[in-house]
Amino acid sequence: MGFSQLPKATPSILFLVLLSCTCFTSTDAYDPLDPNGNITIKWDVISWTPDGYVAVVTMNNFLAFRHIPSPGWSMRWTWAKKEVIWNMVGGQATEQGDCSKFKGNIPHSCKKNPTVVDLLPGTPYNQQVANCCKGGVLTTLVQDPTKAAASFQVSVGRAGTTNRTVKLPKNFTLKAPGPGYTCGPAKIVRPTKFITPDKRRVTVALMTWKVVCTYSQFLVRKTPTCCVTLSSFHNNTVVPCPTCSCGCQRNSSRSRRCVNPGTPHLASNVTSSGTNNLSPLVQCTKHMCPTQVHWHVMRNSKKYWRVKVTVTNFSYRMNYSDWNLLVQHHNFNNRTQVFGFNYKLLALDAYTNDIAMLWGIKSRHNDILNQAGPKGNVQAELLFRKDKATFTFDKGWAFPRRIYFNGDICVMPPPDAYPF
Numbered sequence: 001m002g003f004s005q006l007p008k009a010t011p012s013i014l015f016l017v018l019l020s021c022t023c024f025t026s027t028d029a030y031d032p033l034d035p036n037g038n039i040t041i042k043w044d045v046i047s048w049t050p051d052g053y054v055a056v057v058t059m060n061n062f063l064a065f066r067h068i069p070s071p072g073w074s075m076r077w078t079w080a081k082k083e084v085i086w087n088m089v090g091g092q093a094t095e096q097g098d099c100s101k102f103k104g105n106i107p108h109s110c111k112k113n114p115t116v117v118d119l120l121p122g123t124p125y126n127q128q129v130a131n132c133c134k135g136g137v138l139t140t141l142v143q144d145p146t147k148a149a150a151s152f153q154v155s156v157g158r159a160g161t162t163n164r165t166v167k168l169p170k171n172f173t174l175k176a177p178g179p180g181y182t183c184g185p186a187k188i189v190r191p192t193k194f195i196t197p198d199k200r201r202v203t204v205a206l207m208t209w210k211v212v213c214t215y216s217q218f219l220v221r222k223t224p225t226c227c228v229t230l231s232s233f234h235n236n237t238v239v240p241c242p243t244c245s246c247g248c249q250r251n252s253s254r255s256r257r258c259v260n261p262g263t264p265h266l267a268s269n270v271t272s273s274g275t276n277n278l279s280p281l282v283q284c285t286k287h288m289c290p291t292q293v294h295w296h297v298m299r300n301s302k303k304y305w306r307v308k309v310t311v312t313n314f315s316y317r318m319n320y321s322d323w324n325l326l327v328q329h330h331n332f333n334n335r336t337q338v339f340g341f342n343y344k345l346l347a348l349d350a351y352t353n354d355i356a357m358l359w360g361i362k363s364r365h366n367d368i369l370n371q372a373g374p375k376g377n378v379q380a381e382l383l384f385r386k387d388k389a390t391f392t393f394d395k396g397w398a399f400p401r402r403i404y405f406n407g408d409i410c411v412m413p414p415p416d417a418y419p420f
């Protein structure tokens with residue numbers, strides 16, 4: 001994926017690898033752009049029961065630019081002893097498992113390694129807890145801090161009933177929704193303090209433990225899902241995405257299935273394959289990517305230069321809600337203005353100030369990138385203030401160095417193809 005080309009990052013990444021060795025088994029288990037980013041899962045025991053405890057489990061998305069899209073997260077762990085889940089609120093175990101030993105009260109799940117998912121929006125209020133029931137979908141903190149956390153409540157039986165006898169669950173795995181996440185062991189931390197909304201009362205968890213999960217693009221090694229096209233007002237050629245950026249149409253080992261717009265089977269193809277299918281059904285193009293980002297240098301005046309960014313959806317059956325774009329360009333700063341999208345300079349560890357996040361604006365309805373078709377694109381304009389010392393149209397300076405869609409790097413045209 002070309003991370004060997006990241007000149008600024010190298011020393012700090014090496015440093016972080018050395019630092020991380022005590023907590024990660026694999027030195028690959030982080031994202032080079034966001035080395036401290038993580039998803040933290042916290043268990044707060046809030047009461048003891050005759051045979052165990054009730055815990056509130058909270059998951060916080062601390063990844064800088066990676067959200068959890070539909071169909072949402074799923075979490076799995078292995079019980080240390082013979083624990084069972086009597087009851088859950090705001091989430092559910094996907095399988096009950098073998099509860100045949102129980103008479104009378106039947107547990108919610110008797111699996112040794114339960115998988116838990118969020119409930120769907122519209123769950124009755126008496127089955128909800130705060131932050132639940134979003135179908136497992138979480139945004140990033142930058143996009144919407146109120147939607148970057150999830151919670152559920154679990155009542156555990158056949159467990160310890162004091163903070164010395166509880167055995168922590170082991171072997172956490174997280175899918176959010178795909179693979180690429182590595183979770184460390186659960187660690188006991190200082191018990192959480194809860195403050196009531198009116199700030200008049202403070203309660204303390206009886207016991208708290210945390211699990212930290214990190215994401216690695218290297219662990220996934222998935223095919224790209226996005227590519228970049230470039231153009232400029234001073235040259236009317238559009239530099240296309242490299243052929244086969246995300247796959248090839250025909251006879252090769254990388255060929256993928258695709259559909260042509262207007263074919264008779266399109267409607268049935270789109271609906272037949274179910275909504276939980278993570279692989280997009282793409283429109284046939286030379287690049288075969290489900291999404292494409294176009295960067296057009298529109299205008300150049302004395303003090304400013306202007307760019308139009310268009311994100312196009314080439315997939316059927318996939319709604320990219322709460323999408324985000326990361327753009328790396330030397331000219332981003334706090335005087336850049338963006339019309340049509342939200343904009344924030346990201347202070348990522350390895351990159352001080354040349355990476356910005358762009359994402360849709362809810363009231364303009366461009367926070368959802370619609371499927372392929374006439375409405376399947378979103379657009380915004382970027383206005384950069386010129387720094388005379390560095391501005392030039394030479395050597396592709398006006399074009400971005402890297403673009404990520406939903407956290408995954410997009411395939412760029414080769415530098416010698418840039419318009420000049």
Ligand SMILES: *[C@@H]1O[C@H](CO)[C@@H](O)[C@H](O)[C@H]1NC(C)=O
Pocket residue numbers: 036037038039040062212
């Ligand atoms: C996880 O992210 C949080 C928030 O950024 C940070 O405070 C914490 O130190 C991180 N944990 C690890 C193990 O990196």
Ligand SMILES: *[C@@H]1O[C@H](CO)[C@@H](O)[C@H](O)[C@H]1NC(C)=O
Pocket residue numbers: 076078171173
């Ligand atoms: C941990 O979980 C993974 C996947 O759920 C499983 O393949 C592995 O065997 C488990 N390891 C232990 C020690 O339970």
Ligand SMILES: *[C@@H]1O[C@H](CO)[C@@H](O)[C@H](O)[C@H]1NC(C)=O
Pocket residue numbers: 163164188191206207208
């Ligand atoms: C267990 O509870 C005792 C008494 O409340 C407390 O002093 C101790 O710190 C707790 N230990 C843990 C690991 O939370």
Ligand SMILES: *[C@@H]1O[C@H](CO)[C@@H](O)[C@H](O)[C@H]1NC(C)=O
Pocket residue numbers: 250251252
């Ligand atoms: C594709 O098929 C054509 C005709 O069968 C063949 O000439 C060509 O080499 C094939 N291309 C690849 C990449 O296999």
Ligand SMILES: *[C@@H]1O[C@H](CO)[C@@H](O)[C@H](O)[C@H]1NC(C)=O
Pocket residue numbers: 257258259265266268269
């Ligand atoms: C679309 O549907 C038709 C008929 O159901 C099927 O033959 C074809 O393989 C499907 N194409 C894709 C890309 O799923």
Ligand SMILES: *[C@@H]1O[C@H](CO)[C@@H](O)[C@H](O)[C@H]1NC(C)=O
Pocket residue numbers: 275317318319
């Ligand atoms: C995509 O979004 C539209 C509009 O919100 C909705 O009607 C449609 O069902 C969504 N499709 C999928 C596959 O989620």
Ligand SMILES: *[C@@H]1O[C@H](CO)[C@@H](O)[C@H](O)[C@H]1NC(C)=O
Pocket residue numbers: 334335
């Ligand atoms: C922009 O950043 C510079 C340098 O970091 C700072 O001095 C200036 O106050 C900032 N301006 C605004 C409007 O935030």
Ligand SMILES: *[C@@H]1O[C@H](CO)[C@@H](O)[C@H](O)[C@H]1NC(C)=O
Pocket residue numbers: 291313314315316317318319320321323368369370371372376
């Ligand atoms: C692409 O378009 C489809 C159909 O309108 C839509 O369901 C999907 O959300 C769109 N994808 C993005 C990234 O907006």
Ligand SMILES: *[C@@H]1O[C@H](CO)[C@@H](O)[C@H](O)[C@H]1NC(C)=O
Pocket residue numbers: 235236237239417418419420
């Ligand atoms: C426009 O850019 C292309 C490279 O992308 C180059 O081949 C072509 O000569 C340029 N045209 C002009 C008029 O400069």
